Amino acid sequence: MSVNSIQLLTPQHWEDYELIDCGDFEKLERFGNMILIRPEPQAVWPKGLPEAEWTRRHDIRFKGRSATSGDWHKKRPGLPDRWHVSYRNNDVAVKFRLGLTSFKHVGIFPEQAVNWDYIADTIRAFQTKQPKVLNLFAYTGGASLVARAAGADTTHVDSIKQVVTWANENQELSGLSNIRWVVEDALKFVKRELKRGNRYHGIILDPPAYGHGPKGEKWKLEDHIAEMMRDVVGLLDPNEHFLILNTYSLGFSSVIVENLIKSAMPTVQNLETGELYLQATAGSKLPLGVFGKFRTVG
CATH class of the missing domain: 2.60.40.1180 (Golgi alpha-mannosidase II)
Structure with a gap:
């Protein structure tokens, strides 16, 4: 290890x-x-x-x-409620529709571009043609779009129908197709995939501190993340794989993320942990979550 x-x-x-x-x-x-x-x-x-x-x-x-x-x-009349932005890394280019929501978000979390680069680079390095990637708690689909643009067979899971519809709009804007959209509680979906014997070459998790499934299922990060990690590592292809766990909870450190991953997968190789931040032009660093990730490339 x-x-x-x-x-x-x-x-x-x-x-x-x-x-x-x-x-x-x-x-x-x-x-x-x-x-x-x-x-x-x-x-x-x-x-x-x-x-x-x-x-x-x-x-x-x-x-x-x-x-x-x-x-x-x-500040002035005529400013739009919706507009578009693009993201590019080498041959991977995606586009997002942004919007002004009542809970301050606009549809993307910019610090996640670090993880998008990791996803694209890993998929390019895989020997497997069209690897399977699963994006859990997938929101408006930034990681899903990047995985698909890099050539992966991508499944996108989120419990809120409206944001999955938003993600599908982003797919169309990006000139992509064939992402599999699933509106479901993430933990229930993972358990069903385990029973089916399905495997994925890449798994991305960006769970909220609190959340609800489409049928009222309750998600609380500290109560459910250990169970989720135990289950998702069972979905990983044994030969080539990557996994990213990202959390924004103020109470979680990168050491906690490291312990979660090691507990779920004691034989983990190439584990990286740390903190994502945005560098302000004016000078400050803004911390925006912790991550753990690992990969095995054939």
Whole structure:
């Protein structure tokens, strides 16, 4: 078993995204040609740029009404509620439809581009032609699109029908097809795949701290993640595989993720753990989750 030292990773080549500044529990960021201000609970330090600069530069600002919802305030009439951004890494190019949701999200988590690169690079390195990839808690499909664009037979699982529909729209925008869409509780889906004897060359998990399945199933990260990890490693192809576990829970460290993976797969090889962050142009690093990943290439 080999384990690398803890890594700090940030996206390197995304022209359509920029974290301009962060601090005072907010972030100023550019998605394509739109500049947004959104709440950010981890930005506990002071802003790097003056407030007047934030006010001058932004197009739309989110203001919360409660802990879970809020409203978008546009600085001038005519600004869109929806727009598109692109992402490219070598021969893998995908496109996303972004939108202003009532819970501050816009449809992508930019720090995940680090994992997208890992997915694409690993699929390219596989000896298996058209490897099978499973994306759990898959949201609007960033990892699913990248896996499909890199040549994988891709299955996308999320419990919310509306975001799966959004992901399908992103597939069409990206000029892709044939992703398998599944609206289901992720843990139930994994257990059924185990019974069927199905195997995957790649598995991606980006579970929320809390969530609900389409039939009211409850998900709580600390209560269910160990069971989920025990099950998903049983779906991995024994010869060529990769797995990515990413968590955003404020209570989880990369050491916890390392322990979860080792407990589920004691013989794991090439394990990497660390923290994802976004580098602000103004200077600060914004931490946005921890990860563990490993791969075996034939």
